[in-house]
Amino acid sequence: MARMNMIQAINSAMDVMMDRDPNVIVMGEDVGYFGGVFRATAGLQSKFGKTRVFDTPITECGIIGVAVGMGAYGLRPVPEIQFADYIYPALDQLVSEAARLRYRSAGDFTAPITVRSPFGGGIFGGQTHSQSPEGIFTHVSGIKTVIPSTPYDAKGLLIAAIEDNDPVLFFEPKRIYNGPFDGNWDKPAQNWSKHAGGEVPEDYYRIELGKAKVVREGGDLTILAYGTMVHVAQATVEAAGIDAEILDLRTLVPLDIDAIEASVKKTGRCMIVHEATRTGGFGAELSALVQERCFHHLEAPIERVTGFDTPYPHSLEWAYFPGPVRIGQALKKIMQD
Amino acid sequence: MTGDSRTNMPRLALHVPEPKFRPGDAVDFADVAVPPAGAQPRPDTAAAPDSFHDLSYTLVRVLDEEGQAVGPWNPRLDPDTLRQMLRHMAMVRAFDERMFRAQRQGKTSFYMKCTGEEAIAVAGTMALHRDDMTFPSYRQQGILIARDYPLIEMMNQIYSNRGDKLQGKQLPIMYSSKDFGFFSISGNLTTQYPQAVGWAMASASKGDTRIAATWCGEGSTAEGDFHSALTFATVYRAPVIFNVVNNQWAISSFSGFAGAEATTFAARAIGYGIAGLRVDGNDALAVYAATAWAAERARTNAGPTLIEHFTYRAEGHSTSDDPSQYRSAGEPTAWPLGDPVARLKGHLIAIGEWDDDRHADMDREVAEQVRTAQKAAEANGILGHGLHQPLDTLFDGVFEDMPWHLREQQAQMMAEEEASGRPWARKEGH
Numbered sequence: 001m002a003r004m005n006m007i008q009a010i011n012s013a014m015d016v017m018m019d020r021d022p023n024v025i026v027m028g029e030d031v032g033y034f035g036g037v038f039r040a041t042a043g044l045q046s047k048f049g050k051t052r053v054f055d056t057p058i059t060e061c062g063i064i065g066v067a068v069g070m071g072a073y074g075l076r077p078v079p080e081i082q083f084a085d086y087i088y089p090a091l092d093q094l095v096s097e098a099a100r101l102r103y104r105s106a107g108d109f110t111a112p113i114t115v116r117s118p119f120g121g122g123i124f125g126g127q128t129h130s131q132s133p134e135g136i137f138t139h140v141s142g143i144k145t146v147i148p149s150t151p152y153d154a155k156g157l158l159i160a161a162i163e164d165n166d167p168v169l170f171f172e173p174k175r176i177y178n179g180p181f182d183g184n185w186d187k188p189a190q191n192w193s194k195h196a197g198g199e200v201p202e203d204y205y206r207i208e209l210g211k212a213k214v215v216r217e218g219g220d221l222t223i224l225a226y227g228t229m230v231h232v233a234q235a236t237v238e239a240a241g242i243d244a245e246i247l248d249l250r251t252l253v254p255l256d257i258d259a260i261e262a263s264v265k266k267t268g269r270c271m272i273v274h275e276a277t278r279t280g281g282f283g284a285e286l287s288a289l290v291q292e293r294c295f296h297h298l299e300a301p302i303e304r305v306t307g308f309d310t311p312y313p314h315s316l317e318w319a320y321f322p323g324p325v326r327i328g329q330a331l332k333k334i335m336q337d
Numbered sequence: 338m339t340g341d342s343r344t345n346m347p348r349l350a351l352h353v354p355e356p357k358f359r360p361g362d363a364v365d366f367a368d369v370a371v372p373p374a375g376a377q378p379r380p381d382t383a384a385a386p387d388s389f390h391d392l393s394y395t396l397v398r399v400l401d402e403e404g405q406a407v408g409p410w411n412p413r414l415d416p417d418t419l420r421q422m423l424r425h426m427a428m429v430r431a432f433d434e435r436m437f438r439a440q441r442q443g444k445t446s447f448y449m450k451c452t453g454e455e456a457i458a459v460a461g462t463m464a465l466h467r468d469d470m471t472f473p474s475y476r477q478q479g480i481l482i483a484r485d486y487p488l489i490e491m492m493n494q495i496y497s498n499r500g501d502k503l504q505g506k507q508l509p510i511m512y513s514s515k516d517f518g519f520f521s522i523s524g525n526l527t528t529q530y531p532q533a534v535g536w537a538m539a540s541a542s543k544g545d546t547r548i549a550a551t552w553c554g555e556g557s558t559a560e561g562d563f564h565s566a567l568t569f570a571t572v573y574r575a576p577v578i579f580n581v582v583n584n585q586w587a588i589s590s591f592s593g594f595a596g597a598e599a600t601t602f603a604a605r606a607i608g609y610g611i612a613g614l615r616v617d618g619n620d621a622l623a624v625y626a627a628t629a630w631a632a633e634r635a636r637t638n639a640g641p642t643l644i645e646h647f648t649y650r651a652e653g654h655s656t657s658d659d660p661s662q663y664r665s666a667g668e669p670t671a672w673p674l675g676d677p678v679a680r681l682k683g684h685l686i687a688i689g690e691w692d693d694d695r696h697a698d699m700d701r702e703v704a705e706q707v708r709t710a711q712k713a714a715e716a717n718g719i720l721g722h723g724l725h726q727p728l729d730t731l732f733d734g735v736f737e738d739m740p741w742h743l744r745e746q747q748a749q750m751m752a753e754e755e756a757s758g759r760p761w762a763r764k765e766g767h
Contacts, residue, residue, distance in 0.1 A: 086526075128508065
């Protein structure tokens with residue numbers, strides 16, 4: 001076991017997989033010599049060489065299209081999109097190509113690619129370095145979406161994603177790269193050294209895709225969250241003294257519906273928390289599923305706590321961010337009903 | 338299937354570009370070809386693009402080693418205009434120094450300098466008409482300065498403060514000013530290229546007289562938007578000027594990752610059948626002359642021009658990176674095309690229209706103007722010190738009219754603020 005932050009854990013996952021499988025390659029803008037703008041690929045090029053870890057031209061469409069082609073040859077590419085906000089030029093290659101290749105060729109070709117991309121706000125990145133576009137991709141059939149909330153999960157999930165034979169979008173919550181974040185932006189930043197999730201094996205291990213994790217057991221209500229918001233939700237319920245059960249979904253597609261159903265049927269209340277905008281967000285899908293499957297167990301309407309339906313602002317970042325106050329008000333409401 | 342091959346055939350090998358120098362390496366730019374100033378022909382502005390392909394592979398240069406302006410591209414500017422150009426460039430540099438320091442002092446979240454590239458935006462803008470439209474990338478602050486946009490407005494935006502006309506909505510330096518013919522900057526790369534073409538097509542379709550100019554870095558010529566823009570521009574002969582600022586580095590990726598090992602960026606024009614020029618980007622007079630030439634082509638319906646400005650990014654990409662991690666510290670000083678401010682200064686001195694004392698006075702004056710503006714801007718607040726914008730502006734501008742769901746969310750936010758007692762709300766009495 002070693003102490004790692006999330007960047008180191010992600011780096012370790014790629015390191016381990018490149019050692020185990022010569023078909024794993026890493027590419028993206030600035031990922032080679034420099035080791036990535038967040039340092040996630042630091043040291044990989046010097047260890048595995050330029051033909052397995054390389055910088056790319058600045059064309060996200062090109063990066064993903066090339067990854068699909070490499071996958072067709074038999075490689076297992078792990079392309080990085082430097083910020084999730086820059087992924088849109090790659091939409092056609094992801095949606096029309098990677099996600100549909102297995103289906104349209106009846107399994108003749110597949111796209112075993114894992115697209116890593118830092119996402120989410122809380123770093124004063126403005127509208128081009130803060131977005132949470134996961135809902136755009138969960139809407140697309142044929143692509144998996146994974147979002148870790150700790151270094152331990154990040155490594156195990158990334159290894160499973162790289163080994164997966166279907167395309168996986170691996171969104172990394174950059175606000176918690178260096179430490180968990182409870183949503184109180186004016187308090188000193190935490191690091192991972194005291195968090196159980198910062199204990200990470202140096203060797204290979206997998207966390208199966210499609211499995212949620214109960215990060216806090218409780219009986220009052222169920223909170224469904226992922227990424228940064230797992231920590232914000234947890235800190236908020238602890239502060240409020242509410243006995244919430246918190247499920248870290250970890251994989252949005254395929255979703256651990258059994259875990260969700262079991263928890264909501266137990267607690268009778270369900271709150272969904274995500275940083276992404278509200279309308280058509282993944283929370284809407286979760287809400288629909290819970291209503292369909294747990295309606296007769298619900299004692300209160302399902303609550304959604306989300307970012308607002310505006311672009312991510314720069315100076316008013318903390319008014320936008322679904323922090324402890326927004327979650328706290330929703331908690332009051334759902335517990336009163 | 339991986340690795341299978343016929344043993345009697347030669348093995349394929351993947352080429353991955355590598356820059357010549359990395360941290361610690363001694364720098365020698367001897368292989369950067371620098372043709373003599375004045376040696377390049379200047380075609381008629383009505384000439385067919387395929388009659389001057391050579392100009393996509395050389396460097397159009399005007400200022401020679403003695404500081405004289407020579408050859409057919411000499412724009413023959415009067416001394417007052419030259420001094421104005423020099424002052425704008427010095428202002429850009431002083432502004433950059435000050436704002437970079439402000440970011441380091443924690444007064445804002447982000448800043449980007451254009452050190453070494455001042456001639457490109459300043460001289461290019463001076464060669465355009467005041468009402469021509471510009472679609473910049475994030476490193477053309479020189480456009481605003483050359484158009485006398487108030488420094489305090491730029492700083493208000495950088496600080497996301499009460500005076501920020503963009504309501505604190507954008508990352509610092511992502512300016513926008515319709516009044517100054519300056520399109521809203523996006524953080525996404527080269528999206529402005531097809532937009533400039535669209536503006537130019539609209540201007541042409543209306544029988545207007547205004548043209549459009551746009552800028553991107555050499556790294557972002559890889560984006561699909563660049564190629565879409567050039568295709569539209571050639572198809573419709575749009576009155577647009579494409580500037581590619583080849584400053585050698587895209588964050589840590591050298592220009593080879595955008596194709597510079599194989600050809601020039603100006604030569605991208607050739608495949609599209611549009612006019613291409615490759616220019617010494619540190620020679621303000623060459624930049625001016627090339628832009629004026631391209632503008633004349635555009636204004637006479639002779640079509641678009643792509644200008645590669647060959648230059649060097651003397652500092653980091655932004656306040657978020659440390660260039661000593663990925664390139665040799667010796668590169669900026671070894672750059673064979675020198676410093677654009679020093680070269681224009683040298684020219685003015687060489688023609689007897691300037692001296693060191695006047696230059697020092699000018700530097701003091703621009704620094705003082707920047708300091709004064711900064712003080713005034715900081716009186717409007719700096720990022721992180723309190724809430725500078727009324728909270729409800731968060732919802733302004735998503736749509737022209739606010740739909741019910743945004744009104745509901747806005748009310749929710751105000752209720753949260755009531756409930757929160759956030760220290761940032763208290764600091765400035767909101």
